[in-house]
Amino acid sequence: MRTRKPFRAATLAERHRKGQAMAAVFLGATVFAVLSLLILLASVIDQTAGYVLVEYGTSEADVFPPGEDGSVPPIGSLSSPELIAVLSDNLGPRRLKALELESPLEERSRGDLADLVLAEVLEPEIVRTWTLFESLSSRSDILAWSAANVPDGALMFRFWLSPDFLSRSQSSDALFAGVRSAIIGSLMTIVLTVLIAFPLGLGAAIYLEEYSRDNAVNRFIKTNIYNLSGVPSIIYGMLGLGIFVRFLGPLTSGAAFGLAGGVAGDAGPGGSAAGGVVDAAVSAIVDGRTVLSASLTLALLILPTIIINAQEAIRAIPRGLRESGYALGATKWQVISGHVLPASMDRILTGTVLAVSRGIGETAPLVLVGASTFLTKDPTGIFSKFTTLPIQIYQWTARPQAEFRNIAAAAIVVLMVLLMSLNATAILLRNKYRSERRG
């Protein structure tokens, strides 16, 4: 009836071999994914430090007071008064006045003054940068190349990710740019986003799991939420642009409350006291492009994820817990707030934190809602103009010059650290709640 040999060793071995080959392929695919991650991280880190060859517009020897032995002192050794002297000697009166208006020279920190000297007097121009790997592996080649091609230049090893980088604000020069405004903008935006999205999301989840009956309306709401979670983030950006920025412009810009931007305090169109820097995209559009609009948009974006996650957390709580509460004569809300929520809060919080970290990384919707291309002042309140870390990364990455890749990479590291800490907090929170529950 059938053609089989006992313990058919031959075909059996084939089947096993095939199985092992496939298993190797499957493992390979997983490893491929992990490998991509490692290569990505490596290429980011590769850009965060390396040699920079700079050419000064004005050489240090020409403007620095010479040391006792006649040599040119490094900028790090000059004192504040010496730096101020250099500035006064070499800058035009109008420029000096403008700087004084922004912040009196006497009151500035030494580091600030040094930066000014560098930027305004020495006017360094980047000739070439090298990546970390190149810098470490072909050091002598780099030295030779620099000596041969730009003998007057200064070759320094630079960590693009440095405390200065974190404390400086935007600048069009890669050497002096920093992410301070972006970090503040990101944090402000995300805090406001959470304040809006978490109560709404949790509330909707409680409604759907505990209060709603199974009728067409509620089924529609559930399907709708699921669909919303799949809508691309850029569509939320368009929603934000159309409604929060434009339609609700008076509200979100603060004009309705008499706190509109474009007045002294925020960098409105050409309104900066420092002069010269105009927020290029502002001129044509009314200013609902504020932290508030951004947060509202992001809140709507992460809301479906928060709701779905909270729903699952609440659903996981067994009926028995609720029933024992009711049996004691508690109201529905008392049962929920006293029993169900505390029991599910760890999972709810973890999921919320994860949704939040997604929100922090969002770029496209914020571009649409009008993140500023250039801020001279840090955002100060919800009606301020804003920029965020991902926006900054986007802008820098899009520039062709190599040095902007460097600072983009540095900004990426800052962003990733922020995200990692957030996720770590989520895990810690979850563990804390878990152990509290176990008592």
Next chain:
Amino acid sequence: MYMDINAPGIDAPAIETRAMNFWYGSSQAVYDVDMKIRKNRVTAIIGPSGCGKSTALRTFNRMNDLIPGTRVEGQILFNGDDIYDSSVDPVALRSRIGMVFQKPNPFPKSIRENILWGARINGFEGDPDELVETSLRRVYLWEEVKDKLKKNAFDLSGGQQQRLCIARAIAVGPEILLMDEPTSALDPISSGKIEDLMTEFKERFTIIIVTHNMQQAGRISDETAFFLNGILVEMGPTRDLFFNPRDKRTESYISGRFG
């Protein structure tokens, strides 16, 4: 432990265990079992739940290998060869010792595909239609489903599904058929149909059936083994075990004092 080792026909048992011990991780489930299963007979394994009978059954076709952390000691011989020897391939073993499970588990494929799948992966090269018809006839399912072989197996009733699973198992042509409480999820009529199969099947196969239903064991089996707390308490011809149990514990179980 009482076993009639000297009964006629006992030489060359289909399955023989010698000092079999079994652990799930660190907890032992089966202690020092010596048993001989005779060829072309129906052997029932009875005992209260948790006594280790299913565990013992599953060692015979090394299904327990699929559970991580399990360990076997002692010998389990199939036609004289130790099946836990390192040279033995469990995949090949299972094509010779088939199994039917408590809850019917047909594949979500057509009835025809269900029968052919196992045979094909084992290298079947004969006429598929013939195999399907023969297998279904053996379980008396052919007349009921011959016009709907392409229908999904899930459309069948529980009893029909279980018979399909039996047909699927025998299509591979095993020598031994292990049945793990095959009727406990079925209604009495379906159960009866499957019990009727056993008597016919033993001409072709050796049947080992685990059951918690004593009456069933009494009805269909030639020999019965009684397990209690992982120990083989008594084993012998069914009539003797039921009407003349040698061990007090067997007697208590049979008369319903526990289990």
Next chain:
Amino acid sequence: MTRGATLAGRKRPGEALVYGFLLFAAGVSVLTTVGIVVTLGKESFPFFLEVSPWEFLTSGRWQPQIGDFGILPLFTATVLTSLVAMAIAIPAGLASAIYLSEYASAGVRNVLKPALEVLAGVPSVVYGFFALQTVTPALRWVFGIERVDVYNTLSAGLVMGVLILPLISSMCEDALSAVPNSLREGAYALGATKIEVSLKVVMPTAFSGLAAAFIVGLSRAVGETMIVALAAGSGPALTLNPFRAAETMTGHIVRISGGDLSYDSIDYNSLFAIGLVLFAITLTLNVVSNRLVRKYREVY
């Protein structure tokens, strides 16, 4: 006891307030959808007064300066990048799901799964950086500088594939795990090898869940913005050559809105018209995948 002797309940206005808030919260989601539909419709309406939907959907030229608004170049670029992304994400995602759910030991899973989750958590703008910085140069080195543009859809598509891979992997894993173990046991008992059980029994059974995962991945690829904005190109180009630069629908929206833009200009309205198409596509894909997910959940 100080409670009243009757069984009549106390008035609980607090409960009503709570209920009201919760209902409002649930309603916000409905308002969001309404908001999206209204905004897209309202802001694109003036566009369709000027440009016929037919021309919009079928013309192959997008040159606003001369009044040509055919979405085809943007659409084909979106399709191209999405297909490349799916070519990576589907096989690799499915394969890694099979590995993790059927083969990996607990120890291996504890390392690989979090790694995949990290992959999924990397913001897409970082992926865009990676595409520009590393992938495109690599492609140019492999295929030659003349053949591969500085901006190209292949690079963006590949990186998008890596971005979406974890999403598909985790959804496929869910689908595979949902297959009851009794089915696997039945197959093993017939003398099947592990690979035969995985590929010939478990996978076909989980099919609708797997298909749902693929469709969700596709939807994600269509809507992805930052990677293509950075790496695919910044000018509409009707081409099927993945080595050439081409702007996608999403990339176009982001580029235009990041520059000078006045309300009610045709450029402004055209963005919403594109958004409408984007929304329609992703919504359809998501609805289909939802149906499939529900189908496989019911079977078990």
